Amino acid sequence: MSARVPAVVVVNGMILPMDPSMPEVVNGWLSAGSDGVIIALGTGDAPAGGEVVDAHGAFVAPGFVSSHSHLFTSGSRGLGIECSLYGWIEAMTRYTQYASSDDIYWCTLHGALDFINNGITTAYDFTSSRLPFHALSGGDGTYGGLLRPAGFAEAQIRAKVDAGIRFVNSIMLDDSTGTIEEIVDRFTETVTFAERYEKLDTFLGMAISGGIQWAASRASAELETLLMERYQIINQPHLLETPYSIDQQQERFWWYRDAGTLGRGLIFGHFIHTTPEIVEVAAEAGCAMSWQPTSNGRLGSGVADVPGYRRAGLRVGIGLDDQSCTDISDPWQNMRIGLYTQRAWYRDPEVLSVKEILRLHTLGSAEVLGLDDRVGSLAPGKFADFVIVDPSTPDTGPVWNPIATYVLACGLRNLKQVWIGGRCVSKEGVSVRLSDAEVATEMHGRLRAIHDWAADGCSA
Structure with missing residues (x-):
């Protein structure tokens, strides 16, 4: 059987697989197929083919x-x-x-x-x-x-x-x-x-x-x-x-x-x-x-x-x-x-x-939830759902312990990209699929219209 050709390869990542079959940290690459499923994780030379995403040393962790x-x-x-x-x-x-x-x-x-x-x-x-x-x-x-x-x-x-x-x-x-x-x-x-x-x-x-x-x-x-x-x-x-x-x-x-x-x-x-x-x-x-x-x-x-x-x-x-x-x-x-x-x-x-x-x-x-065969960690055969989180923007200092820095020092300000099924769906907190502004305008307008006629019987 021939090897699967990746549709996307994330390189130069500080990968936190959160999978018991994997090391705690993989400093390397992750590849996913066109079906949105992870093919492999590894160190050294990344496989050829597909879109290449350079994480520039940032964390790559499960969504x-x-x-x-x-x-x-x-x-x-x-x-x-x-x-x-x-x-x-x-x-x-x-x-x-x-x-x-x-x-x-x-x-x-x-x-x-x-x-x-x-x-x-x-x-x-x-x-x-x-x-x-x-x-x-x-x-x-x-x-x-x-x-x-x-x-x-x-x-x-x-x-x-x-x-x-x-x-x-x-x-x-x-x-x-x-x-x-x-x-x-x-x-x-x-x-x-x-x-x-x-x-x-x-x-x-x-x-x-x-x-x-x-x-x-x-x-x-x-x-x-x-x-x-x-x-x-x-x-x-x-x-x-x-x-x-x-x-x-x-x-x-x-x-x-x-x-x-x-x-x-x-x-x-x-x-x-x-x-x-x-x-x-x-x-x-x-x-x-x-x-x-x-x-x-x-x-x-x-x-x-x-x-x-x-x-x-x-x-x-x-x-x-x-x-x-x-x-x-x-x-x-x-x-x-x-x-x-x-x-x-x-x-x-x-x-x-x-x-x-x-x-x-x-x-x-x-x-x-009974979904651990599909989501929750980064391992071959699971969906390529991951986040790219940069501890240097804004800077959190030297990364002495990757998981500690990720949990204790990072946050939404460090979240750069969100991927679901091997596709980038959000960058810098903004959807790349839908217009956040249009959705917000629609939701605000509808709730404001309800507010204008609803009986307001409870104080905030």
Whole structure:
């Protein structure tokens, strides 16, 4: 069999593969084929053929994987600034609750481009529910009211496809409205719509946004389990996030156990206010959790015992959560806040290393989502999704330890290029595929129009 001819070769890179089969640092080259898949990494003379990209000694690292995101929130930053979870959700959705299908398309497109321009190439995306959210007294909340049309859910899929980000599309069952048959039919309708994108390598599958945190009965856990099995999809519920009603949240974990939901397909979003028994049972069942360090701090939700979870055998990934409560979709900030919070909490600088935190936001998140055969590290056979990050512009000093410099000293200011599938999609924080300015203008105009007529019932 003849050797594959590269379509692109990145040379003179300080490559951080983040793959257990590779060295920690490869000072050399990376090649990818026309199919957007990595052919090889190596040192010495680079293979001939295709476009040559000179990294000039900059870092070449895997694109970040966000295992927990809400891309439609990109236009809702600066709302609910002193609220905990449920008050913040109500404030954050003050305008998007009135969004049409076209409006939510542009909000999601804006959010997806924001992620790409900041080096996040794969996202698990919790789409906006077809039901509005309502905060209740005592720090609680629920979804209910007028059901939006199927096109509302479909528009959010189209937006991510148009942006070019790799994504898992996660939807709520909206099971507070309708019979079980109607709930299942609505879910099936969106799944069927998504099937038209199955051949795109950016569409990585459907998922359930588990609603057990707001559910009225155990029947919700049973229905989620039924649909997980029917469609062979994963489920990520927000659970044990808020510091309110902890006993009630902990009880609902057992609803999942009793419904037979626990297993590798169940990912707990946030999972802060656990007990040793809950962690042990979840780990033994093969469950995972997604850690959102920045938003957990922003909302005062608490500190997840990530080192303890990992010792128990729980798989952990990292997400950037809502752009409206992470505020800046900055994976370097997210890593550092997580790293520093854990070290301060444990009073131990060795409790979590820089290599481990980088792994959690790349390969670890891919593993949690079941995508580690395709994304999360730079190795032959995986998608050529990578970032080029220059520690000399602006200068961060001598690189004594490449991974330490990358994690601790670099950031968005050093991010020069983002590549997805062997194609450059962003340079210097600007999309090369779509007009960021046009998308921003469209999104701003639509949300401003909603603002002009919407009842403004909650202060920021």
